[in-house]
Amino acid sequence: MYIEEGSIVVIVDVDQPTLSRYVGTAWTVKNVISFYHPATALIYNQTYGELVIPIRCLEVTPPDDSPLAHNEFVRITKGYARETYHNCRNELVGKTGKVVGYDTRNNYFFIKTTNGDSGWFPIHCLMPLNFKGEKFYYPEQDVVLDGKKVKISKIRGTRFGNGQLLLIDGNWMPSTTVRSLP
């Protein structure tokens, strides 16, 4: 799990029973002490203050403008070629799981499947299960807007999960205004 300063993390496990009340709460990483064994992070919460905790007890949450939220259920639709930081686990393709981690270096999501396996996947290999719209668009996808071919820079979910907003030429556009290429 890659963690850096400023990441928002959730405590999912604790070593000491006294810290069990913090499980499930969100914290901001202030510092990473990687030379400790086990690797540890100094985290901060406005209500509880500072805490030193092993990194293995933490899960990094995706940022607010990310298309997928922490603990959101997704289906792994396809695999990908080898990437700098992660290898694709092709055996997970077609399975469902939930988002339990995020890599800020390449915006990959750490997916834990229902049968306990886990792997790193980019957004274009995932499909949110609660998406109710007509068509799901991915970043870097070419679409037709007002008769012109444009590229989607970023995507974002809507409030009720019925659709998507697409960042095209610096503007957030509703996905119903674009058409996918034939």
Place this chain on the structure above:
Amino acid sequence: MFLKRITNWFKKPEVPILFEMPVDEEEIYKKSKIILQQLDEYITTSEIESENYSIQLDGILAEQDTISLKLKELNKPNSWHERNLLLKLDRLMVHGNNLRQRLELFSQNIKVYLNLMSKVEDIRVMRLNGLETDRIQNIWLEFQNSLETYKEKIATEAVTETKESVTSSVTEERLLKLRHQVFGLPEVEKEDLESVGELEKQLRTPPPLPVRPSLEKVLDSFETDEDLLDDNWNAVKQFEG
């Protein structure tokens, strides 16, 4: 085949527009999914936009405070610097008011979209439960009414919207009021405003320019060519001497 594919790319997208959908309960049930998606997307877009505007508005308010402080520290009554700062403050206030209005509009839009969404969802749910069509019809009528009232509201707002005058006297009055507000002076009275208007008129009326005689008249004033040469010679002498 290939040519057909290329021409398809440049065809206008067949996007169903929310407010031009068929006025039929059957149709709305069929298209409820896309309508819900559109409304949801509008709501989220409005929320993002209003968030951006609110951040901008905070920045403007902070800038206004800074300028007010500068004005107090400057302490140069009726100077150009003070006037410039007052003008800047005035512009910021206008911009801030515009943003506030826009934020209110966004908020109203979100409320209307939420109402519309709930109506559409009602229709869907009732149809799924196999309820009577009369009740669905009633909800559909409510949906149409809410849409109509929204349109009327927007129309009346567009009509009653008054553009703020940018004439000089109004600006001067506003600047005076602003100055009083910043320095904590008593409120501006009508007489003061009138005097400001007169002063502004006086300042704005340019002084009369000296009447310049035409070239023909000047030439006529010299009786002979020799007189003209003498006059030129005198002028050269004056310049050298």
